[in-house]
C-alpha cells in the first residue's frame with residue numbers, strides 16, 4: 001500500500017524550473033532512493049515532500065496527509081542536507097526540546113532519546129553541540145529526525161562529508177530503521193550506498209525523473225547483464241566456419257562474442273563446437289548504478305520506465 005504519493009510535482013523559482021512534473025508512489029516499508037547530479041532537483045523534491053516549500057504545481061499525500069499539515073509532521077522525520085543545530089545546547093537538551101515541540105511526554109522522550117543515542121553510539125552527549133565533531137553532530141541531527149518516532153523518514157545526504165566509519169554506521173542504522181518497518185526516502189551522491197540499501201530508485205536530471213524502478217529493472221532497461229564468451233577454434237577453417245554460424249570477433253585464433261542473454265551463450269557454444277572448437281571462458285558483466293547513472297544523465301529527456 002502506498003504511504004506516499006506524488007502527482008505532478010513542479011517547482012519554479014523566479015522563472016527557473018527546478019522540478020518539472022514528476023509523479024511517483026512509495027510503498028509502506030520501502031527504502032526509496034532519489035539520485036541525480038548536482039542541481040537535479042532532489043533537495044527541492046524532498047523539501048516539498050516534507051512540507052518545507054510549496055510546490056508551484058502538483059500534489060503529494062504523505063501518510064494520508066498533505067505535506068505541512070501538523071498531523072503529517074508528527075508522522076514524518078526530515079533530515080535536511082545541512083541541519084543547523086543549536087550549538088550552545090547539549091545533545092540531550094536539544095532533543096528534549098524537539099520532543100516537547102512534538103508533544104512527546106517527558107518520560108517517553110527521555111527513554112527514546114537515550115535509546116536513540118545509544119543506538120547511534122553517540123559519546124559525550126552532555127557536550128555542547130557546537131563542540132562536537134561533524135560526525136557526532138550528524139548523529140544528533142538523525143536522532144532529531146526520529147524523536148517523534150515517525151513512520152516516514154526523509155534523509156537528504158545523511159552521510160555526506162563524514163569519515164568511512166561514521167558513514168558505515170549511519171548507513172547500517174538506516175538499514176535497521178527499514179528493517180523495523182519505517183518508510184525511508186533516501187538521497188545520496190554515493191551510489192554504492194544507494195545500491196546497497198534502496199529497494200527502488202528514481203534518477204533525476206534537470207528537474208525530471210529520467211529513470212525509475214528497482215535496480216534490476218533499471219539495469220535491464222539500460223543494457224542489463226552482458227555475457228562475454230571466449231572460445232578457441234582450430235586454424236583459419238575453424239574460424240571461418242564459426243564466423244559463418246555466428247557474428248564473432250576474431251583475435252589470434254580466438255573467438256570472442258558479447259551477448260545479452262544466457263540462451264544466446266548456448267547458441268554460441270553449439271556453433272563453436274560444430275566448427276570443431278570449444279568455449280574457454282564466459283564472463284558476466286553487470287553495469288553498476290554509477291555506469292547507468294552516467295548514461296542516463298547524458299540523455300536527460302528519455303525516461304526508461306522500468
Ligand SMILES: Nc1ncnc2c1ncn2[C@@H]1O[C@H](COP(=O)(O)OP(=O)(O)OP(=O)(O)O)[C@@H](O)[C@H]1O
Nearest residue numbers: 013016017018036037038039040041042043044045
Ligand atoms: N531557493 C532557490 N532559489 C532559486 N533557485 C533555487 C533555489 N533552491 C534551489 N534552486 C535551484 O534549483 C535547482 C535544483 O536544486 P536542488 O537543491 O533541488 O538540487 P539537488 O539535486 O538537491 O542538488 P545537489 O545534489 O547539489 O544538492 C538548482 O539549479 C538550484 O540552484
